[in-house]
Amino acid sequence: MYKLGIDVGGTNTDAVLIDENLKVVAAVKNPTSGDIYEGIMGAVDAVLAQANIDRKLIKQAMLGTTQCTNAIVERKGLAPIAILRIGAPASVGIPPMVDWSDDIAAVAVDTAIIGGGFEFDGKRLADFDEAACRAFFEGVKGKVESVAISCVFAGVRNDDELAAAAIAREVLGDDVRISISSEIGSMGLVERENATILNAALHLVAERFTEGFAKSLAERGITEADVYLSQNDGTLMTIDHARRYPILTIACGPTNSIRGASYLSRMDDAIVIDVGGTTTDLGVLQAGFPRESGVAVTIGGVRTNFRMPDVISIGLGGGSIVREHEDGTVTVGPDSVGYEITKKALVFGGDTLTATDIAVRLGMAEVGDASKVAHIDEEFAKKAMAVMREMVEEGIDMMKVSNDDIDAILVGGGCIILPTDLAGTATCVKPEFSGCANAIGSAISKVSGTYEALVDYDETPRDQALEAARAAAIEAAVEAGAVRETVEIIDSEDVPLQYYPGHTNRVKVKAAGDLSAAL
Structure with a gap:
């Protein structure tokens, strides 16, 4: 039995086949074309040709894709939606999408703020205005197939969101796509609402690429495989889950690389330096999973607060252009x-001096024709390498939480341009198959579930609250496709909120488990 892992990057689309012992059987890099889907299937064809196996033995196929990210950034393929906020009169001063640019705000056919919502302690802010809710959905009937529903302090109580969702389904029909903020974002109404709006607008994009991917695999004889999508916490979700929460696929590339780096290096705690063709992403491996960002993240100009990996990107890659001033x-x-590096870099017969050319000139990499860069002055090449080294070392310092040296793992197709003696690192390794770490991370990932809530320990004792949170996180992982017997808690935190009365804490627990007992 085999797993097929695919990850789409800005420069290359990588694909790997892994056997039942999690050994890499075949690995390829295929240029990411203007048509992302064409690049995906090109990589699949290449890895199948290299492996030459019975395709019916592929039981799982995992895809990490940038299509949702691109849809937001490029403003393409987004569905028309209706936006309902429950929170009048308290929240009417700041309307939905207040700071969005016009080109993306155009996805909203109509918006409304109606009465309802809760205080921070779960007490009612105002009565839920059922009549206004019903009137709003009657007004958008036939105009939208997707709605976004948010509510004040929905993270504490989501009663009104669920009530509004039931009315939306009743008025708009069972096929309507409903995104509710309590299932997507964290604390903070505007950022959580923004994430919910984006999720609702992405439903057509998600349906298109999930259906197309499954169909294309079947056309290639991969008919026995369950299909999964990579999400941005380093785990996987089923196609149905991806269609409900397409926004969770955003930034899955760096997390796949971090998970793949952990598997290839056998390290659970390290900085992962993922060098692509255009950028280098630095992330932190913590207990085998990516460290999550603790701040709001902007996607395509929209400020959101749903879970995202703690990653920084710098403008350095294998195809980066080198200039002397x-x-x-x-x-x-x-x-x-x-x-286009295989056309434009000097070592491939092109006319552009790139970071890869510098690495080849200094004998750090064996790529292309080294004789084509022999004319480059060695001192100049060393100066360029010093610049590249400094860029990455500054990134390492930004990601560290102490002055102590930390282990580092170099992965990505462009990691050949960097040395392993980087300042700030205790050890720095380039494991075998590091060039396809992202696709490997996709193939070996687990399935997760997360539970987050505000709990007053004066009302619910801490031990009882944490136990309930763990159980809820496990159920969320099982719902997402994990085998119950394999699910375990991988992260747990409770943070006191000093500005809340009593002993209110933000409780957050994550659980993860295997996809299948057979693999």
Whole structure:
């Protein structure tokens, strides 16, 4: 039995086949074309040709894709939606999408703020205005197939969101796609609402690429495989789950690389340096999973607060363009030849000096034709390498939480451009198959579930609250596709909120388990 893992990057789409012992059987890199889907299936065809196996033995196929991210950034393929906020009169001063640019705010056919919602302690802010809710959905009937519902302090109580969702389904029909904020975002009404709006707008994109991927696999004889999508916490979700929460696929690339780096290096705690063709992403591996960002994240100009990996990106990659200026200084990037590196880099017969050319000139990599860069002055090459080294070392310092040296793992197709003696690191390794760590991370990932709530320990004792949170996280993981017997708690935290009365804490628990007992 085999697993097929695919990850789409800005420069290359990687694909790997892994057997039942989690050994890499085949691994390929295929240029990411203008049509992302074409690049995905090109990588699948290439890895199948290399492996030459019975395709019916592929039992699981995992895809990490940038299509939802691209849809938001490029404003393409987003569905028209209706937005309902429950929180009048308290929240009417700041309407939905208040700081959105016009080109993306256009997804909203209509918006409304109606009475309802709760205080921070779960007490009613105002009565739920059922009549206004019903009138709003009657007004958008036939105009939208997707709605976003948010409510004041829905993280504490989501009663009104669930009531509004039931009315939406009654008025708009069972096929309506409903996104409710308590299932998507964290604390903070506007950021949580923004994430919910994006999720609702992505439903057509999600349906298109999930259906197309499954159909294309079947056309290639992969008919026995269950299909999963990578999500941005380093775990997987089923196709149905991806269609409900497409926004969770955003930033899955860096998390796949972090998970793949952990598997290849056998390390559970380290900084992962993922070097692509255009950018280098630095993330932190914590207990085998990506460290989560604790701050709001902006996606395509929209501020959100749903879970995202703690990752920084710098403009350095294998295709980064190297220049010497009149004053003798050398710069690397941030512009890059990207997926055209095999045409434009000097070592491949092109006319553009790239970071890869510098690495080949210094004998750090064996790529292309080294004779085509022999004319580059060695001192100039060393100056360029010093610039590249400094860029990454500054990134390492930004990700560290102490002055102590930390282990580092170099992965990605462009990691050949960096040395392993980086300042700030205790050890720095480039494991075998590091170039396809992202696809490997996709293939070996588990399935997770997260539970988050505000709990007053004066009303619910801490031990009881944490036990309930663990049980809820486990159920969420099982619902997402994990085998119950394999699910375990991988992260648990409770943070006191000093500005709340009593002993209110934000309780958050994550659980993860295996996809299948057979693999």
